[in-house]
Amino acid sequence: MSTLLLHHDVFTEHEPPQGHPERADRMRAVERILSHPHFEDLRREEAPMGQRAQALLVHPEDYVHAIEQSSPTEGEIALDPDTWMNASTLEAAYRAVGAGTRAVDAVMNMEVNNAFCAVRPPGHHAETARAMGFCVFGSISIAAHYAREAYDLDRVAVVDFDVHHGNGTQDMFWANEDLFFGSTHQMPLFPGTGAVSETGEGNIFNAPLSAGDGGEVFREAMLSRIFPALDAFQPDLILISAGFDAHERDPLGSLKLKEEDFAWVTLRLMDLAAKHCDGRIVSMLEGGYDLAGLSSSVGVHVKALMHGTGEASQPVDEDEY
Amino acid sequence: MSDKTPAIADMTFEAALAELEAIVEKLEAGKVSLEDSIAIYERGEKLKSHCDKQLKAAEARIEKITLKSDGSAGGTEPLDVE
Numbered sequence: 053m054s055t056l057l058l059h060h061d062v063f064t065e066h067e068p069p070q071g072h073p074e075r076a077d078r079m080r081a082v083e084r085i086l087s088h089p090h091f092e093d094l095r096r097e098e099a100p101m102g103q104r105a106q107a108l109l110v111h112p113e114d115y116v117h118a119i120e121q122s123s124p125t126e127g128e129i130a131l132d133p134d135t136w137m138n139a140s141t142l143e144a145a146y147r148a149v150g151a152g153t154r155a156v157d158a159v160m161n162m163e164v165n166n167a168f169c170a171v172r173p174p175g176h177h178a179e180t181a182r183a184m185g186f187c188v189f190g191s192i193s194i195a196a197h198y199a200r201e202a203y204d205l206d207r208v209a210v211v212d213f214d215v216h217h218g219n220g221t222q223d224m225f226w227a228n229e230d231l232f233f234g235s236t237h238q239m240p241l242f243p244g245t246g247a248v249s250e251t252g253e254g255n256i257f258n259a260p261l262s263a264g265d266g267g268e269v270f271r272e273a274m275l276s277r278i279f280p281a282l283d284a285f286q287p288d289l290i291l292i293s294a295g296f297d298a299h300e301r302d303p304l305g306s307l308k309l310k311e312e313d314f315a316w317v318t319l320r321l322m323d324l325a326a327k328h329c330d331g332r333i334v335s336m337l338e339g340g341y342d343l344a345g346l347s348s349s350v351g352v353h354v355k356a357l358m359h360g361t362g363e364a365s366q367p368v369d370e371d372e373y
Numbered sequence: 374m375s376d377k378t379p380a381i382a383d384m385t386f387e388a389a390l391a392e393l394e395a396i397v398e399k400l401e402a403g404k405v406s407l408e409d410s411i412a413i414y415e416r417g418e419k420l421k422s423h424c425d426k427q428l429k430a431a432e433a434r435i436e437k438i439t440l441k442s443d444g445s446a447g448g449t450e451p452l453d454v455e
Contacts, residue, residue, distance in 0.1 A: 132406075177407070184407075219403075240400040240414065241400065242400075243403045243407070303411070306414070
């Protein structure tokens with residue numbers, strides 16, 4: 053098996069004001085864990101710049117133009133109370149798009165089995181014409197639309213286990229029965245969407261969890277609601293919105309997931325990918341705001357992608373933090 | 374939460390319930406920022422707990438009154454809080 057890691061220095065240069073939870077230290081923690089010898093077999097590439105035409109797959113031209121015009125030459129500007137741009141944010145957002153589309157190319161061309169995109173800003177809250185929740189472009193939705201357009205795929209799925217509902221991805225998938233969106237998330241919580249009753253064209257599957265729920269409830273939600281629907285959908289490609297803020301240590305959520313739960317869901321998604329689409333998976337980083345919880349969770353997630361075994365559930369260097 | 378936020382222990386049932394309802398409405402309507410939403414949710418949990426405690430205390434008082442008016446020890450009738 054082989055796994056591609058897309059990364060870039062600009063993901064540590066996008067920096068909201070001091071004290072903001074979606075901070076560059078997150079990416080430094082991810083880069084640090086993935087520099088461990090356990091990951092020396094990762095194939096590493098710098099994320100290329102995404103193309104404007106790719107952003108336009110899901111965003112209207114007016115919105116993309118407004119984001120480009122908003123980019124400051126110095127200091128920071130707020131797009132909304134959560135979402136900030138500095139001089140590097142526009143490039144980081146475009147390279148997050150480029151990471152997703154390059155990862156799609158790599159798995160579709162069988163250069164690698166799967167890929168992990170260590171990117172920020174995250175993307176699953178960005179709606180078609182609205183930046184929100186730390187997100188500027190809907191990177192994973194762009195990757196899904198790109199995969200359908202560039203490789204003529206019939207069905208593409210996104211599974212999102214971030215603690216916050218991926219309202220942006222749902223918004224962009226809503227009216228398209230060839231795109232699947234399955235999400236576990238804490239509710240009620242930001243952004244307020246994600247009820248079971250939100251079903252789109254029968255292609256949206258929300259499994260809201262309650263504060264305090266841990267791995268057992270999370271796995272049952274996946275087993276009873278998300279996986280059967282994904283199996284029936286028969287995806288040609290599975291994308292993962294890999295947010296790790298459902299970790300028990302995370303300050304922005306109240307779920308109690310552990311590293312072994314992230315390893316478990318990754319391995320089960322790999323099983324479904326093996327069954328339906330030759331193992332093709334592209335995973336993109338979303339949230340995760342406790343540096344120790346984030347880095348150890350990314351570690352087990354990427355180990356699972358690399359090796360496809362239960363051994364992945366052992367965190368790497370957990371004593372280091 | 375800001376320093377001006379009232380201490381929950383000092384709040385009346387009506388005030389706590391009103392704030393709790395406002396929090397639920399804000400969360401469901403997506404009117405809270407991502408960064409603030411967990412703090413607001415946690416305050417909502419504390420308000421809910423405070424309301425529950427006050428209801429249980431009221432229920433216990435009603436049970437006691439029922440016992441006194443019956444003049445016997447044969448069971449109680451808890452308040453229907455619905």
